């Protein structure tokens with residue numbers, strides 16, 4: 333398998349800083365702005381062009397996705413983790429209440445979401461193979477596959493063979509975020525555990541796609557280092573995946589650091605304006621990519637971004653295992669959510685702005701054997 337080679341992070345920063353307003357104007361009018369166009373769009377030179385970028389991003393989003401906003405909700409299966417990531421509430425060194433759901437408990441959480449109208453769920457866990465392994469995920473997928481249109485996972489990186497096995501069991505997508513593409517920062521915030529292996533994680537989206545998954549999600553955790561260079565790295569990774577695995581759809585997430593156990597403060601502030609510039613830039617760079625905006629962001633911002641670029645929103649999320657069955661339980665959550673609304677409230681806001689909240693955009697009947 334060919335490997336994704338990322339240029340040096342500093343080189344990415346320099347490329348961005350050399351962009352001029354002429355580069356931005358060219359990127360805004362080009363049919364295919366390319367990677368140099370993306371560098372210009374997320375550069376400081378593009379900041380005065382934010383309103384034009386928002387208009388272009390909104391136009392491309394409506395041409396490709398119409399009025400639809402897909403809705404999904406996470407189910408936290410386990411908060412056990414063998415890694416120590418400095419920014420995460422689940423880090424092995426944090427003293428929090430730990431729990432791994434039984435298959436029956438996971439099914440009960442899924443049924444609550446089904447009753448709320450969700451057809452797309454994301455199964456999330458910390459990275460502890462002794463608690464959540466392929467057999468466990470396979471068993472959950474087999475139980476739930478006939479009830480949901482899409483079941484995604486966000487768990488520890490796995491092998492291609494394991495992804496293929498989970499795809500067969502009914503898992504349709506895998507999210508695996510690099511957190512930061514800056515190797516030096518990666519070393520500083522990933523203190524121990526298997527996740528310290530930068531390259532193994534970087535190669536994971538390719539293993540997901542090689543296994544035949546329908547979709548792979550990539551992303552960077554914003555607040556660790558220069559968001560502009562992270563954005564360019566995301567664009568390069570996205571373009572490489574598209575070129576090498578054309579039959580697997582790609583989505584991009586932009587999680588900004590939230591308060592969590594361990595009290596890690598963002599090392600580099602990323603404002604809503606910065607986040608918007610990154611979202612618009614990626615949309616203009618790749619009109620087909622699914623862009624996610626989670627409940628990490630607040631209601632006001634999420635409402636304001638409707639139709640401007642993001643195509644998938646989480647809603648009514650709880651980030652502690654068993655949290656839908658026990659809504660008063662907050663101990664053991666990964667981070668505190670910014671948008672506390674129920675799915676009904678989120679759907680109403682989406683509809684009030686003239687968009688269609690969509691819980692299902694896929695059916696297993698469309699699936700062909702690969």
Ligand code: SF4
Pocket residue numbers: 413414415416417420421422423424457458459527
């Ligand atoms: S980010 Fe993931 S791997 Fe790191 S501590 Fe949190 S749950 Fe574990």
